Amino acid sequence: MALETRGGNLYYYRSVRDGEAVRKVYVGAGEIARISHESDRLRRTSQEAERERRQAELERLEALGAPVLELSEAAEVLAQAHLVAAGYRRYQGKWRRVRST
Amino acid sequence: MSGALERYQLPAEVRERLEELRELSKKAEGGEKGVRAQLRRAVAKCSPTVIAEASDIAQRAQAMLTGTIAAGEPLMEEALGRRLALMREEIAGENASPLEILLTERVVAGWLLVEVLEGLIAAQYYKGAPTSSRLPPSYIIQQSRILEGATRRYLAAIRELARVRKLQAGAPVQANTQVNVLRG
Numbered sequence: 560m561a562l563e564t565r566g567g568n569l570y571y572y573r574s575v576r577d578g579e580a581v582r583k584v585y586v587g588a589g590e591i592a593r594i595s596h597e598s599d600r601l602r603r604t605s606q607e608a609e610r611e612r613r614q615a616e617l618e619r620l621e622a623l624g625a626p627v628l629e630l631s632e633a634a635e636v637l638a639q640a641h642l643v644a645a646g647y648r649r650y651q652g653k654w655r656r657v658r659s660t
Numbered sequence: 661m662s663g664a665l666e667r668y669q670l671p672a673e674v675r676e677r678l679e680e681l682r683e684l685s686k687k688a689e690g691g692e693k694g695v696r697a698q699l700r701r702a703v704a705k706c707s708p709t710v711i712a713e714a715s716d717i718a719q720r721a722q723a724m725l726t727g728t729i730a731a732g733e734p735l736m737e738e739a740l741g742r743r744l745a746l747m748r749e750e751i752a753g754e755n756a757s758p759l760e761i762l763l764t765e766r767v768v769a770g771w772l773l774v775e776v777l778e779g780l781i782a783a784q785y786y787k788g789a790p791t792s793s794r795l796p797p798s799y800i801i802q803q804s805r806i807l808e809g810a811t812r813r814y815l816a817a818i819r820e821l822a823r824v825r826k827l828q829a830g831a832p833v834q835a836n837t838q839v840n841v842l843r844g
Binding site: 624636638648654 | 670699706710810
């Protein structure tokens with residue numbers, strides 16, 4: 560998006576994506592150019608802030624689960640070690656007692 | 661990881677012990693001679709520390725989650741604390757081994773996390789929210805993945821506890837998990 564000055568006049572163009580290419584679309588001149596440019600700038604800032612807020616919320620949700628994940632992994636390893644130590648092993652996804660030879 | 665989250669991490673020494681147990685279990689399951697006896701010794705030696713540290717993490721995690729969902733309401737916090745204590749008592753039962761108590765803590769923490777996440781996510785879909793705050797699909801997908809992961813871990817925790825109990829009792833194992841997807 561560009562605000563251009565030519566011959567003392569202000570012109571505003573928006574960049575519009577058209578497939579792979581980016582086209583420059585004329586919006587207006589003079590006061591319209593200035594207002595459109597300012598309005599686009601405010602919209603972009605607001606969208607950026609909203610994106611950051613959502614990202615922070617996702618990070619917060621993930622952070623809430625981190626301690627439970629830590630606990631889960633520790634409990635899992637310990638439980639499996641107990642079972643293997645007690646003479647079990649996994650066979651086709653199921654736990655079976657190992658026959659002593 | 662931020663400093664706040666480090667509070668909820670196991671100490672490096674405990675992590676090393678867990679890694680050692682994981683390796684020995686793998687070797688013993690693979691049939692390496694003499695490893696099972698070595699694993700038994702390691703389990704006996706490491707269990708008390710690992711259980712104590714992991715239980716400590718569980719308590720702190722539960723306090724953090726309770727605080728989050730209660731949002732500063734002491735009555736709500738108190739009610740949740742009692743609910744968790746009842747759950748613990750009901751799930752662990754009488755004469756539970758230290759391992760069963762740890763697995764119970766895991767189930768309780770897993771349940772609480774799912775409840776908290778569901779509550780926080782549902783609040784964003786509140787009917788009265790302005791249409792300008794409508795969430796993009798990519799964000800909804802990410803939220804769902806987080807909740808799905810927590811639910812999966814919660815169900816795995818229930819299965820693991822059931823498995824340990826049945827195997828310790830010498831009975832054949834079958835752990836069915838029922839999930840009620842429709843709530844009022």
